[in-house]
Amino acid sequence: MLAHSKLIERLTALPAAQRQGFVRLREATDVTSFLGWLKAQTLGPRLYWHARERDREFATLGCLRELTDAAALAALHRQPKPGAGSWPRYYGGLAFDPAAALAPHWHSFGHCRFVLPRIELIRLGNQIELVINLWFDNEPAQQEAELAAACAALQQVQPEARLLPPAVLHGTRTETPDASRWHALVTTLTTPDHLAVQPKVVLARESRFATTAAPNPFDLLAALQPVTPNCFHFAFEFEPGHCLIACSPERLYRRAERHLESEALAGTIVRSGDADRDDQLAAQLLADNKNRLENRLVHADILQRLEGLAARADLSAPRILRLRRLQHLRRDIDADLETDVSDADLLAALHPTPAVGGTPRRKALAFLREHESFSRGWYAGACGLISDDVAEFAVAIRCALLTPDAVRLYAGAGIVEGSEPAAEWQELDDKLATLLGVLQPGDA
Numbered sequence: 271m272l273a274h275s276k277l278i279e280r281l282t283a284l285p286a287a288q289r290q291g292f293v294r295l296r297e298a299t300d301v302t303s304f305l306g307w308l309k310a311q312t313l314g315p316r317l318y319w320h321a322r323e324r325d326r327e328f329a330t331l332g333c334l335r336e337l338t339d340a341a342a343l344a345a346l347h348r349q350p351k352p353g354a355g356s357w358p359r360y361y362g363g364l365a366f367d368p369a370a371a372l373a374p375h376w377h378s379f380g381h382c383r384f385v386l387p388r389i390e391l392i393r394l395g396n397q398i399e400l401v402i403n404l405w406f407d408n409e410p411a412q413q414e415a416e417l418a419a420a421c422a423a424l425q426q427v428q429p430e431a432r433l434l435p436p437a438v439l440h441g442t443r444t445e446t447p448d449a450s451r452w453h454a455l456v457t458t459l460t461t462p463d464h465l466a467v468q469p470k471v472v473l474a475r476e477s478r479f480a481t482t483a484a485p486n487p488f489d490l491l492a493a494l495q496p497v498t499p500n501c502f503h504f505a506f507e508f509e510p511g512h513c514l515i516a517c518s519p520e521r522l523y524r525r526a527e528r529h530l531e532s533e534a535l536a537g538t539i540v541r542s543g544d545a546d547r548d549d550q551l552a553a554q555l556l557a558d559n560k561n562r563l564e565n566r567l568v569h570a571d572i573l574q575r576l577e578g579l580a581a582r583a584d585l586s587a588p589r590i591l592r593l594r595r596l597q598h599l600r601r602d603i604d605a606d607l608e609t610d611v612s613d614a615d616l617l618a619a620l621h622p623t624p625a626v627g628g629t630p631r632r633k634a635l636a637f638l639r640e641h642e643s644f645s646r647g648w649y650a651g652a653c654g655l656i657s658d659d660v661a662e663f664a665v666a667i668r669c670a671l672l673t674p675d676a677v678r679l680y681a682g683a684g685i686v687e688g689s690e691p692a693a694e695w696q697e698l699d700d701k702l703a704t705l706l707g708v709l710q711p712g713d714a
């Protein structure tokens with residue numbers, strides 16, 4: 271029998287004594303492709319999250335509860351452990367800047383949106399489970415309605431769809447800012463007066479393709495997965511037709527109980543196609559003052575913000591994270607958290623890091639609100655999942671927003687002392703090359 275039918279049977283037979291609080295039932299199942307499975311589903315929101323290590327994968331359908339502000343996130347922390355012994359897991363994220371207005375194409379995301387899904391498909395290692403979530407209160411009528419809603423959701427589960435090569439992206443491309451405005455912004459940020467008060471700002475660009483034929487987001491992400499090693503993969507579709515997809519190399523943090531892993535990922539050089547030349551380029555990156563400064567400002571900020579939250583925090587030596595076309599400088603941070611630190615505290619402290627915002631943070635955000643003439647929305651936001659025992663967030667870079675009338679790609683570059691406008695503009699193109707290579711195969 272199929273897993274969803276087994277879950278329906280178990281729900282129908284659920285003893286009255288178990289109709290209490292948060293309930294989660296799970297059944298082993300087998301799915302070839304989580305993205306193919308999501309593509310076939312009609313119940314939304316549809317969310318997908320895949321860890322960089324590729325050993326944990328999640329696809330979710332529907333919404334049982336939602337958290338849409340910092341207070342609701344903070345309240346999660348104090349919840350008693352549910353009787354079922356399994357914590358609810360919320361999937362979602364935060365926009366880049368909590369105080370910046372959102373353009374209409376970002377409205378369905380909001381500044382903060384986390385969903386406790388009705389249905390989860392979870393792979394841990396080789397084990398796949400289909401999960402149904404319910405939340406009962408003490409009213410018999412609510413309990414009946416909750417059971418009926420859960421069964422109805424399971425009945426809607428569709429068999430996997432076949433993934434297809436994504437439709438090729440056509441449409442006129444508009445850059446915001448354009449190259450001359452970028453030049454002016456970088457020049458402003460690298461004057462000695464500016465650098466004295468604002469050593470780093472991460473400037474970004476939106477590349478908008480006007481099209482009424484955006485590729486299917488799940489086909490697109492599936493095509494990107496094999497060419498984006500060492501990356502988190504995620505897709506967030508809160509409303510039909512509006513989907514953010516990302517192949518991000520950058521972890522914001524992972525927390526397992528009181529243990530925290532974070533990192534400074536900043537500083538960039540290309541790859542060459544030749545192994546020896548790549549090693550030379552990596553050595554050049556490790557020795558380069560501008561790139562080291564980009565990275566140093568990130569780990570200094572993260573370590574400083576962990577003071578008071580962590581009993582211990584250690585920084586690794588610099589290493590190279592290799593992607594398909596780029597290499598980045600990376601330093602890992604490993605910490606033990608103080609007892610009562612919540613994910614709401616961690617998100618408020620760490621996000622946005624100077625890898626995507628700048629330092630000092632408030633000044634950088636104020637500069638971007640004033641001078642960046644597009645809406646970042648969830649680009650450079652924090653995306654991931656929270657439960658009481660484990661939480662994990664990636665930074666939403668190397669991403670695309672697909673909407674009914676456009677595909678928008680985003681790329682940014684850290685501007686510090688030594689940044690040159692043309693080289694930083696080129697870095698934006700280098701960061702988009704993998705995505706564009708799949709979206710517009712002939713042109714890459």
Ligand SMILES: C=C(O[C@@H]1C=C(C(=O)O)C=C[C@H]1O)C(=O)O
Nearest residue numbers: 535537538625667681682683684
């Ligand atoms: C802002 C982005 O990437 C960030 C900027 C980097 C840089 O300037 O060297 C490198 C990695 C990320 O910290 C992006 O990809 O959009």
Ligand SMILES: [Mg+2]
Nearest residue numbers: 537538683684
């Ligand atoms: Mg850079």
